Amino acid sequence: MTDPLPHEKGFHVSWDQLHRDSRNLALRLDAIAPEGGWRAVVAITRGGMAPAMIVARELDIRTVDTISVKSYDHQTQSQAQVVKSPDMDLIGDGTGILVVDDLVDTGRTLKVVRALMPKAHIATVYGKPMGLSLVDTFVGEVAQDSWIYFPWDMALLYVAPYRGD
Template sequence: MSPKDPSRLPHEKGFHISWDQIHRDSRALAWRLDGQGPEDGAWRGIVAITRGGMAPAMIIARELDVRTVDTISVKSYDHQTQGDALVLKSPDKALMGDGTGILIIDDLVDSGKTLEVVRDLYPRAHFATVYAKPKGEPMVDTFITGVSQDTWIFFPWDMALQYVEPYRGTE
């Protein structure tokens, strides 16, 4: 569902995430992942799915004291239309192997197409997202908050603050 659906008011089925909220939810994800790595509970590295996974990955890397962080760039959206997933940039091959001990982090799993592509490349990695929609849940190992499939999530990096008229007018 696009937020530009003319049959809906702007606030319907929209989940607005603030910077504070993404920070809290990313920390909660880090706490859930703490001690779960295959190497005495530790993780070898973190790979952020760009671009949405970068902020959560940075927070999780800090919380878990993981210093090795890389990115994978997968394009699956053209503006707000989802298409076929395409890997534009891969992480360091020596780091990745089959993914054992690696956390793959994204902000959201929607249909699961992006994670499916990455999981095919690194089948033993642990996939974690902050938010998950039902269609994508089977592709993720750990997530914090589930949202309905028809909810559009507005992330803080996609928004700007602006003045809003009061509900009852300005008299």
């Protein structure tokens, strides 16, 4: 057996697939919403912004904020640090708050978020095994050693066949 090519370890997500999976996430979140509904959505930037927008639209949540936690430099994960916090007067301890991200990988980012909003409900579209214990709701699981290529990372270009030409 030959070693896989770089793109064979990748999980490619199109805009259509991200939209479908984000709507699926919204359906799951609607079923478990607290009495009176979610008070706000907090998107983890940047990857969580598109899913959070879709979830907020589907659940008719008008209060949307962001938290920016930097834990990657291109494809290398580093120490997570908060770059921008949400309005903590609104968020409080996170009760009734829905935090949305595109992916949980190792969980470094979510540990930082959970420390700021311990009672928030954390939802991701996709999850890898190492970080899933930090997520309350997710849609799909991806292998830990796969790299997820989101639609904002991609361009429409010719793709050579897997083997040969």
